[in-house]
Amino acid sequence: MTDRVAVVGGGILGVAVAREILKRRPDADVTLFEKEERLAAHQTGRNSGVVHAGLYYEPGSLKAVLCRRGVGLLEDFCDQRGIRQIACGKVLVALDDVERARLDGILERAQANGVPGVRIIGAEELRELEPHVRGVAALHSPSTSIVNFAEVTQALAADVVADGAKILLGYKVVGLRASANEVVVTARSPSGFTEARFDRIVVCGGLQSDRLAELAGDDPDPVIMPFRGEYYALKPERRSLVNGLVYPVPDPRYPFLGVHVTPRVDGEVLIGPNAVLALAREGYTWGKVSIADIAEVARTPAFWRFARRHWRTGISEMRGSLSRRRFIAAARAYVPELGDDDVVPGVAGVRAQALDPDGGLVDDFRISIRERVVLLRNAPSPAATSSLAIAEHIVSTMESGR
Numbered sequence: 001m002t003d004r005v006a007v008v009g010g011g012i013l014g015v016a017v018a019r020e021i022l023k024r025r026p027d028a029d030v031t032l033f034e035k036e037e038r039l040a041a042h043q044t045g046r047n048s049g050v051v052h053a054g055l056y057y058e059p060g061s062l063k064a065v066l067c068r069r070g071v072g073l074l075e076d077f078c079d080q081r082g083i084r085q086i087a088c089g090k091v092l093v094a095l096d097d098v099e100r101a102r103l104d105g106i107l108e109r110a111q112a113n114g115v116p117g118v119r120i121i122g123a124e125e126l127r128e129l130e131p132h133v134r135g136v137a138a139l140h141s142p143s144t145s146i147v148n149f150a151e152v153t154q155a156l157a158a159d160v161v162a163d164g165a166k167i168l169l170g171y172k173v174v175g176l177r178a179s180a181n182e183v184v185v186t187a188r189s190p191s192g193f194t195e196a197r198f199d200r201i202v203v204c205g206g207l208q209s210d211r212l213a214e215l216a217g218d219d220p221d222p223v224i225m226p227f228r229g230e231y232y233a234l235k236p237e238r239r240s241l242v243n244g245l246v247y248p249v250p251d252p253r254y255p256f257l258g259v260h261v262t263p264r265v266d267g268e269v270l271i272g273p274n275a276v277l278a279l280a281r282e283g284y285t286w287g288k289v290s291i292a293d294i295a296e297v298a299r300t301p302a303f304w305r306f307a308r309r310h311w312r313t314g315i316s317e318m319r320g321s322l323s324r325r326r327f328i329a330a331a332r333a334y335v336p337e338l339g340d341d342d343v344v345p346g347v348a349g350v351r352a353q354a355l356d357p358d359g360g361l362v363d364d365f366r367i368s369i370r371e372r373v374v375l376l377r378n379a380p381s382p383a384a385t386s387s388l389a390i391a392e393h394i395v396s397t398m399e400s401g402r
Contacts, residue, residue, distance in 0.1 A: 002027055002028065002029050003025055003027075003028045003029065003199050003200070004028075004029045004031075004197065004198040004199045004200075005021055005028050005029065005030050005031075005198060005199065005200055005201065005202070006030075006031050006032075006033065006183070006185050006196070006198040006200075006201040006202070007021075007030065007031070007032045007033070007201070007202050007203075007204065008032075008033050008173050008185075008201065008202070008203045008204065008205055008212060009032075009033075009034065009203065009204035009205050009206060010032060010033075010034025010036065010038075010039040010040070010041070010153075010157075010167070010169070011039070011040055011041075011042060011043055011044040011153065011204065011206055012040060012044040012149055012152060012153045012156070012383075012384050012387045013044075013204040013206075013376065013379060013383060013384075013387050013390060013391070014032060014034070014202075014204035015032065015039060015153050015156045015157050015160060016156055016387045016388050016390065016391035017202050017204060017390075017391045017394050017395065018030050018032050018160045018165055018167075019156050019159050019160050019163075019391065020388075020391035020392055020394075020395045021202075021395055022159075022160065022163040022164070022165060024395060024399075026163065029164075030160070030164070030165035030166070031165065031166045031168060031196065031198070032160065032165060032166070032167045032168065033168050033171045033172075033173050033185070033187055034167065034168065034169050034170075034171065035170070035171065035172035035173070036169065036170070037169050037170050038169065039150075039153050039154065039157055039167070039169070040149065040150040040153040040154070042206055042207060042282065042349075042350070043206050043207070043349060043350070043351070043352060043383075043384075044149050044150060044153055044384060045149070045150040045153075046284070046347060046348065046349030046350070047149060047349055047381075047384060048146075048231070048262040048264065048270050048272075048273075049146045049147055049148055049149060049262070049264050049265060050090075050144065050145075050146055050245060050262060050385075051071060051074060051075075051085065051144065051145040051146060051147050051385050052067055052071075052144065052381065052382035052385045053067075053071065053090070053110070053115045053116075053118070053141050053143050053144045054067040054068050054071070054110065054113040054114070054115050054382070055090075055092070055106055055109065055110045055113075055115060055118065055139070055141055055144075056106060056109060056110075056250065057109065057113060057382075058109070058363075058364075059109060059112035059113055061363075061364050062364050062365040062393070063363070063364050063365060063382065063386070064109075064113045065389075066365065066386040066389040066390055066393060067113070067382045067385055067386045067389075068113055068114055068115075069386070069389035069392075070382070070385050070386035070387060070388055070389035070390065071143075071385060073388035073389055073392075074147070074152070074385065074387070074388055075145075077152070077155070077156075077388065078147060078152065081155045083147065083148070083151055083152060083155060084147070084148070084265050085145050085146070085147040085265070086145055086146050086147075086263075086265055087142070087143060087144070087145040088144070088145060088146055088243065088244035088245060088263055089129070089140065089141060089142045089143075089144055089243075089244040089245065090140070090141045090144035090244060090245035090246075090247060091121075091126060091129060091130060091133065091138040091139065091140050091141075091244065091245070091246055091247070092106065092138055092139040092141075092247045092248070092249050092250075093126070093133060093134075093135035093138045093246060093247065093248060093249065093334040094135050094136050094137045094138060094139075094249050095135055095136065095248075095249075095333060095334060096136060097136065099136075099248075099249040100136055100137045102249050102250070102252075103120050103137060103138075103139045103249060104120070106139055106249075106250075107119070107120055107139055110139075110141070115141060115143065116142075116143050117140075117141070117142045117143055118139065118140065118141045118142075118143075119139070119140055120137060120138070120139050120140075121137065121138050121139075121140050122137055123135060123136055123137060125140075126138045126140075129243065129244070130242060130243055130244070130246060132240075132241045132242065132335055132336075132337050133242065133246055133334055133335055134334060134335075134336055135334055139249075144244075144245055146245070146262070146263060146264060146265055147265060148264075148265050148266070149384045149387075152387075168187070168189070170189050170190060171187040171188070171189045171194065172187060172188045172189070173185060173186070173187050173212065173215070174186050174187065174188050174193075174215075175187075175195075175215060176201065176203075176212065176215040176216040176217075176373065178201075178216060178217065178370065178371040178372050178373050179371075180371070182197050182198060182199060182372070183197070183198045183199070183200065183201045183371075183372050183373060184196070184197055184198075185197075185198060185201065198372075199372065200372045200373070200374070200398060201216075201372065201373050201374070202373075202374045202376075202394060202395075202398060203216065203373060203374070203375045203376060204376045204379070204394075205376070206352050206379070207224060207226060207281050207282060207350060207352040208224075208281065209224055209352065209354075209375070209376060209377055209378075209379075210222065210223050210224045210354070210377070211224075212375070213368070213370075213375045213377060216370050216373045216375065217370055217371075218368055218370045218373075218375055218377075219368075221302070221356065221357050222302075222354035222355055222356050222357075222362045222366065222377055222378060223300055223302055223303075223354065223355055224281075224352050224353065224354055224355075225277065225297065225300075225302075225303060225306070225353050225354075225355055226277070226278040226280070226281050226282070226283065226293075226350045226351070226352065226353075227256075227275045227276065227277060227278065227350065227351045227353050228275070228276050228277070228278040228283060228284065228321075228348055228349070228350050228351075229272060229273025229274060229275055229348065229349050229350070229351055230272055230273055230274050230276070230321055230327075230346075230348045231270040231271060231272035231273055231346035231347050231348065232270070232271045232272060232324070232327065232328065232343035232344065232345060232346050233268055233269065233270055233271070233343060233344055233345070233346035233347075234268075234269040234270075234271065234342060234343055235342055235343065235344060236267075238269075238338075238342040238343075239263070239267065239268075239269045241261075241269075241335055241337060241338060241342075242261050242263065242269060242335065243263075244263065245260065245261070245262055245263065246260060246261040246334065246335065247260040247261075248260060248330075248333070248334065254310070254313050256275040258330065259271060259272055259273070259274060259320075259327065259330040259331050260272075260331070261331055261335060268346075270346050270347070271327075271328065271331050271338075271343060271346075272327075272346065273348075273349065274317045274320050274321055274327065275317050275351070276314075276317050276318055276321045277297070277314070278350050279293070279294060280293045280294075281293050281350070282350060283350060284348045284349070284350060285348065286321075300355075301357065301359075302355040302356065302357050302358070302359050303355065303359070304359070305357075305358055305359025306355055306359035306360070306361075307359075308359070309359060324340055324343070325340055328340050328342075328343060351380065351381075352378075352379070352380070353380060354366065354377060354378035354380075362377075362378040362380075363380075364378070365378060365379055365383070365386075365390065366378040367393075367394060367397060369397065374394055374397060374398045376390075376394065
């Protein structure tokens with residue numbers, strides 16, 4: 001009997017999962033539901049395009065293992081499809097001796113994770129790699145690269161359709177009813193409500209993952225908090241300020257990486273992102289406000305516990321969001337020639353950050369199973385980099401629960 005499998009979510013993860021199912025079970029009847037009218041509409045299509053090498057992640061964690069596996073799978077896929085990927089390299093720039101000492105720990109993690117060629121360089125070698133960047137030292141990752149993840153998603157989707165799957169755009173899943181024998185999916189589209197039955201389902205819902213999990217009867221935790229990441233873009237005549245990716249050294253006291261400078265495969269150079277609480281799950285500007293989403297945040301104890309821990313950072317991020325001068329000053333610390341007038345407003349994305357009940361950030365990928373439903377509950381960066389490896393892991397998880 002043919003397996004009927006549904007995938008919810010048309011970002012790179014959902015499409016990669018659908019493709020992986022069909023690779024293993026060519027006879028499977030696969031249907032992908034996406035609530036938007038196009039694939040890669042949210043996190044996949046609104047990021048800087050960095051293919052992470054695996055510098056930061058705890059050795060042995062899912063992030064570390066799947067990132068390294070995912071890099072290789074992604075490179076092979078891009079080579080096969082002729083998708084442009086640029087190995088521009090990355091430097092983490094230490095501005096003082098305190099940051100220089102942190103580089104040693106990052107180097108140890110990177111080497112434990114098998115990142116090739118990573119090493120610490122001095123100020124002179126940093127200047128040779130990045131003539132306009134200043135610091136006392138840097139960690140150099142020559143293999144870190146960039147790609148257009150939306151383009152990758154479209155190529156994956158072409159495989160999925162060629163292998164016989166259905167991709168339903170504009171279908172928002174509003175009901176998931178699981179029993180011992182099947183899962184009933186209810187979706188709303190412009191033409192009305194549709195109900196379909198499946199043997200199993202995989203949910204890769206991104207910003208909506210906790211809500212979809214509750215529809216399936218899973219625990220409400222971890223909850224998703226939407227953090228908007230805003231970018232500026234260098235004017236074309238100033239793009240030569242950097243040759244590759246230029247990042248600050250992460251501060252363990254703060255939950256996010258900080259403002260960095262990121263070339264993209266189309267030639268654009270982004271500065272950002274910051275991290276401000278979005279006023280809607282898909283709130284890409286200050287003007288996008290959802291009273292229902294705000295009320296949901298206000299009712300969430302995990303958010304208030306997080307806020308008590310990081311309120312100073314939150315205020316600083318908000319000030320940067322409202323002031324170009326403050327925003328650009330963060331990058332000027334290591335690119336001193338960068339001027340306020342060298343940039344124009346760029347893209348913005350919203351990060352689906354899961355919080356545990358104690359208010360702590362869920363750092364690793366998290367997957368749960370509810371009867372015949374597999375739920376990807378947390379997939380922060382480097383999820384796009386790791387997408388093909390995450391798909392392997394999810395499908396193996398699904399198959400083990402047969």
